[in-house]
Amino acid sequence: MKILVAISFLILSQIKAISSCHQLDHQTLLSFHHHISSSPLNWSPSTNCCQWQGIHCNIHDDVARVTHLWLPEKHLSGTITPTLGDLPFLAHINLSHNQFSGPFPNIQTLQTLDLSFNRFSSPLQLFLPPSIQTLDISSNHFNGSFHPSFLHHTFNLISFNISNNTLTGSIPSNICSTSQQVKILDFSMNQFTGPISPGLSQCSNLQVLRAGSNSLSGPLPRDLYNMRMLKEISLHDNQFSGLISNTIVKLSNLTTLELHFNLLSGEIPRRMGLLTKLETLVLHNNAINGTLPPSLMNCTKLKTLVVRDNHLEGDITPLYFSKLHHLQVLDLSGNAFTGNIPHTVCTCSSLTAIGLSRNRLVGEVPPCMASLKSLQHLALAKNNLSNVLSALKTLSHCHNLAVLIMMGTFQDEIMPDDNNTLGVGFHSLEILALGNCSLQGHIPPWIAKLTKLKRLVLCKNRMTGTIPSWLGAMPSLYTLNLTENQLSGHLPPQLGLMPALLSENNTSSDMSYLQLPFLIDGNRYNRLYNLRRVLAVGSNNLSGEIPQEIGGLEALQALDLSNNRFTGSISSQLSGLTNLESLNMSGNHLSGEIPESLRGLHFLSRLSVADNDLEGEIPRGGQFDTFSTNSFEGNPKLCGFVIKRNCSAVVVRDGDKDEEEKGSEVSVYGLPLGLGYCVGVVAVAITLLIKTC
Secondary structure: OHHHHHHHHHHHHHHHHHOOEOHHHHHHHHHHHHOEEEOOOOOOOOOOHHHOOOEEEEEEOOEEEEEEEEOOOOOOEEEOOHHHHHOOOOOEEEOOOOEEEOOOOOOOOOOEEEOOOOOOEEOOOOOOOOOOOEEEOOOOEEEEEOOHHHHOOOOOOOEEEOOOOEEEEOOOOOHHHHOOOOOEEEOOOOEEEEOOOOOHHHOOOOOEEEOOOOEEEEEOOHHHHHOOOOOEEEOOOOEEEEOOOHHHHHOOOOOEEEOOOOEEEEEOOOOHHHOOOOOEEEOOOOEEEEOOOHHHHHOOOOOEEEOOOOEEEEEOOOOOHHHOOOOOEEEOOOOEEEEOOOHHHHHOOOOOEEEOOOOEEEEOOOHHHHHOOOOOEEEOOOOEEOOHHHHHHHHOOOOOOOEEEOOOOOOOOEOOOOHHHHOOOOOOOOEEEOOOOOOEEOOOHHHHHOOOOOEEEOOOOEEOOEOOHHHHHOOOOOEEEOOOOOOEEEOOHHHHHOHHHOOHHHOOOOOOEEEEEEEEOOEEEEEHHHOOOEEEOOOOEEEEEOOHHHHHOOOOOEEEOOOOEEEOEOOHHHHHOOOOOEEEOOOOOOEEOOOHHHHHOOOOOEEEOOOOEEEEEOOOOHHHHHOOHHHOOOOOEEEEOOOOEOOOOOOOOHHHHHHHHHHHHHHHHOOOHHHHHHHHHHHHHHHHHHHOO
16 A cells, blocks of 8 residues: 555656656747647647647656657748757657648757658758767758868767768768768768768678668678677669679678669679578679579568679579468569570569569460469560460469569460450459450450559551450540551441540549559559550551540540551541540541641640641640651652641642643743743742752
8 A cells, every 4th residue: 555655646646746847848849839730739928838739747856857859740940949949858859741841959968860751952961969869951952072071070879871861972981980980871862972982891780781772882891790789781773883792691691782773793692591590681783694593592580682684694404492381472573594484483472573574484374373362563575485375364363463564475376255254354454465465356355354554565466357446434544555456447436435534533543653663665664653544556557547535535645546447537536535645547547737826735736637638737735846757758749838838839639730731832832922931930939949849
């Protein structure tokens, strides 16, 4: 009972103490609040400051003193009052994800300072006391070079993050001579240049080194290989060159190695498998050669293995992936690997993404891949695989598969039309790319059941028949590419009713990253949202008029109707394509005038109506003044400023010309000689004038 009374007394005394906020702290915080120019805090001057939002106090000498100022993501802006330095016990400040700017005060007691994602700028002039342990000033506008004295007194520094600014010069490796206890250094996303100078090895406790997305060069620092506590090395998107030293296997605690987008060469160390704690190995877009070390299969904790776009080679069939139970992302694309898709990949039940495109693989998709229930992204483009029907039947059991890219993989086969088998799978498919395969047959009806499909690419095949009208009813489809086939018949007006293209509001707002980048015409896309909205049916045998309904596709960005047999006029309804960036109607039999209303297509940057039978004056103004003569060539009856052809010189039809020439002959020859001579001179002058326009 006495113990309970004592505890109660202590609690009451603490409450009483906290109820009496120190007057100095109270006034200082009100001054801070006064400098906030937007979204002010609900701090009442008449209440206890220790109970205000974002404030925490501790008891010092029986008085409550402010120790924490913690206000992240409060939409605050303005400057920081210099009087914050008057708070003698303020140790922890977090003002991240706001809009503060200006100088920052000298606070002698700071242990934690997080000013990330604000608007602080100018060269670094922060005063950092010896007590500072965690400093995060990332994602601001700090510029200039990094002066060595900036961290001169930071003897207790543990974590330092200055990423995503515009700092220049060299990375200050001498930081380790002062802050020998530092564990985290993040210099990424700046403009640092040159090699990393020696000295990092003095950071004997360093666990995380990030300096990606700079312009660093030279070989990888030798110091790296002696820092046994390192868990993460992230030096991607630089210009490092040379080899990855074999001594990297001494970093037994390493979990993350990210060296992609550099100029590294040589082989992957043969004994890389000794890094048994390795979870992420990302080496893509370098000049690394040799084979994939079999020892990597001993990295049983590996989750991400990405080595695409290097010069690797060798038969991957014997690689024993069965040990990699945690593997989620495997990307070997853009190399010269040979052999079959290893059956042992099927045992990696955690796989969400597989990239094997642009290699020299042969054989078939292993039927066991149907067991990969977590698989979301599969890219097999530009290999020498066979049996597209078997591949689709197998992969239809991967019910989470969202991206399936098999461009240029299966050659001269029949497009599968097994509606009963294929129509019940692919419930999650959003991208299906089966182009450049010379596939024969019709557009199969099972595609209509892919209700989540956003992008369908069947270009460069040998498909025949008509374009099915049900494509216009697919609820999510916003990119349809059927170019370079042998399709015939009319363009279905139902395509003008594609729900995902009717307005910008109907298009997908999915901002999630793709598991692996998606390559289109050499461009790399990482998000579904960034993919262009396209309707492309060029280079087929389509005929008839272009449906006016196409003009209702407000969200469409590219329309390709080229090299078909379309007739009739260009509909003025196409002016409803208000987001259109590219329009190609060349190589058809279109007639009439170019509608003036098309001048309202303000985003149109590419236009071609070449090689038709159009006539009249080309519209002036808007984007039309930016197009070259190539956009209109092959239409002798067009005139106007763009092609420098005078519209007063009317071009007549061949039949009418014959009749007029006959009449001219009669009238000239029926005139007296002198008058006939004058008429002839005038005619020659007019002819010369026309030729000069």
